[in-house]
Amino acid sequence: MNLRMHEQLSEIWDDFEQDEDIWVGVLTGAGDRSFSVGQDLRELAERNRAGIIRPSTFGSRGAVGWPRLTERFSLAKPLVARVNGYALGGGFELALACDIVVAAEHAVFALPEVKRGLVAGAGGVFRMTSQLPFKTALGYLLTGREFSAQRGYELGLVSEVVPAEDLDACVDRWVEDLVQCAPLAVRATKEAALRSANLPVEQAFATRYVWEERRMHSEDALEGPRAFAEKRPPRWQGK
Template identity: 65%
Template structure:
């Protein structure tokens, strides 16, 4: 399913999604978003895929976000200005507002992650960064807004005053600062980035796939719920896990002192 803008490969239960425009620091144009939409659909539908790794081609950038040259051309042609979310835009829903994606997404970040690139990172579940990574939401300096979720996610993932400082000034954040505030899970030298990502994906693949999906759904959907309501809310993937063969296999394998064999199969209600 690889296209002109995005490379897509699957191996050993891991889907690798690579923004492939290194000559423009993996800036995302409309065609990029169209290709990504099909890829996100496929990762969700393919039960053999248990985890997704998102990264950028080349050595200079994860992604610098929106292709501003294309945006300028669209503006000149009279295209309507965009606002929050991707509704009505190519590739809708994009990862940044694809709230029901049940597979965990790991961001492999090197170099620049700016604007929409940083917003992609904020939408991922686990983030591994090289120590040369640079994060920023510079939209305020361009007469724009971080409309792909940055204005909403950053204050949820950072202390409010810290988030507002970055949002309102467009200042850059280095990898060490991102690690300090918990925006990334690990920071490693560039030559160790692939090894570190592989360690995380190996751990995710070993985990029960339905448990992973149930936990992701419950954790994210309950963030804004009172604790008592979180316990009683209905979670689709938890219902599937609870009725699954894997829910039986895990304890059985533990009792037999062997590794579990996950099927990801569940009994329809």
């Protein structure tokens, strides 16, 4: 991922957020060798040599492509990561920022930044320690060790692992399940789950959720029970 790619991806995420005809996104890489192997270190080294880059740390504020996916904390639409091959460094951080991760059996995950004098600054440090047992997360963060798709599934980072030839069909099933649900209800659920993750239950109940307010007053909130009573599939409007 070079600076131009970050710039292009930012435009895509803007479109994804704003287009109400799009209810779910699937993020994947081209081919079967890698999902993404992260930052273009050759470009970084060249910029360092030219003296045209400031030292980097956590986050991308002020950098090209901000806010990047890993910092779009209010993105309520569901994202599925289709991981076919290596998901390393910033590539793995993209997958961690998705809601559902479907991986081919040969997929490999790692945050090897410490081996390059860097840190997993696109949220890897934070998301790994919040999504895994703390010592397990530290083991991978401090060593840059790789782990398999099956290990990722066992740890709860991967939603489903399938043979490479079944990957597309598996992703399609997840997408089909998502689009059968009311889009505002999906977004409200995602928002509430993310925002309440580290809150006491009492405080979670008392927190204001923007997408839940939209869902609560939407036509879809009436359509769901009505369709059930009339024994027909619901016709979601997403508004």
